[in-house]
Amino acid sequence: MNSTIVNMINEYFEEGDFSGAISDEDIEKAERALAVHFPLEYKAFLKSYGSGGICGVEILGVEGSEYASVVEGTERYRKLGLPNKYIVIENVDEFVYCLNTVEGYQVVRWDDTSKKEVIRYSSFDEYLQDSFQEAIDNWD
Numbered sequence: 631m632n633s634t635i636v637n638m639i640n641e642y643f644e645e646g647d648f649s650g651a652i653s654d655e656d657i658e659k660a661e662r663a664l665a666v667h668f669p670l671e672y673k674a675f676l677k678s679y680g681s682g683g684i685c686g687v688e689i690l691g692v693e694g695s696e697y698a699s700v701v702e703g704t705e706r707y708r709k710l711g712l713p714n715k716y717i718v719i720e721n722v723d724e725f726v727y728c729l730n731t732v733e734g735y736q737v738v739r740w741d742d743t744s745k746k747e748v749i750r751y752s753s754f755d756e757y758l759q760d761s762f763q764e765a766i767d768n769w770d
Contacts (some may be wrong), residue, residue, distance in 0.1 A: 631674045632755050637638045642684040642769070649680035649693040660698040663704075664717060666731040671754040685765035689758070690719050691708070708741040719754070720761070729754055 657676050661668055668676070681691030681699050690699040703718035707726060712718070716728035716738065725741040726749070737751040751757035 631671065631678065632759065635755060635759050635762065638646070638759070638766065639684055641677075642762075642766060644684075647684055648682035649691070651678055652676050652680045652692045652694070654656060656692050656695050656698075659695065660692045660701050663698070663701045665714065666717060668717070669729060669735040669754055671735070672729055675758065683765075684762055685769040687761050687765045688720065690721070705738070707742065711745050712740060713747070714740075716740065717746075719757075727757065729757075 654677070654695050657668065657673055664681045675689065676691050679689075679691070681689060681693055690703045692698040693701060700717055700719065703726070704712070704716070705723060707718050707728075708714065712726075712728065715730055715732040717731055718726045719729050719737070721729040725739050727736050728740050728747075730736050730738060735753055736749045737754060737757040739748045740746070751760065
């Protein structure tokens with residue numbers, strides 16, 4: 631995670647925004663459940679924060695050894711046709727943001743009606759920084 635993201639979190643953090651740091655074992659358990667390998671940037675977020683976000687942004691992640699919102703969200707959308715190479719990282723109601731776990735690690739927008747995959751960001755960090763900045767701009 632880049633320093634800009636960490637600074638945003640530190641400045642706008644409120645109690646309960648994140649579930650908390652997660653172990654490598656819990657991350658690996660979630661990866662096995664989804665049969666994917668998470669990109670390094672996403673793993674860094676999980677290790678430090680687990681799941682959650684600031685200013686109303688809610689990133690799905692791993693909350694502990696018994697529950698992972700990224701697994702629950704991804705399995706739900708896979709039943710609706712989401713390709714297996716994607717994991718759901720944010721549900722925005724009319725669509726979801728997904729992280730490509732295979733090639734390029736881009737963040738795509740996907741919805742269960744059109745089934746279209748639209749590349750929105752080149753990396754998880756780019757997505758996270760932009761999402762947090764937009765939320766901060768609207769928060770103030």
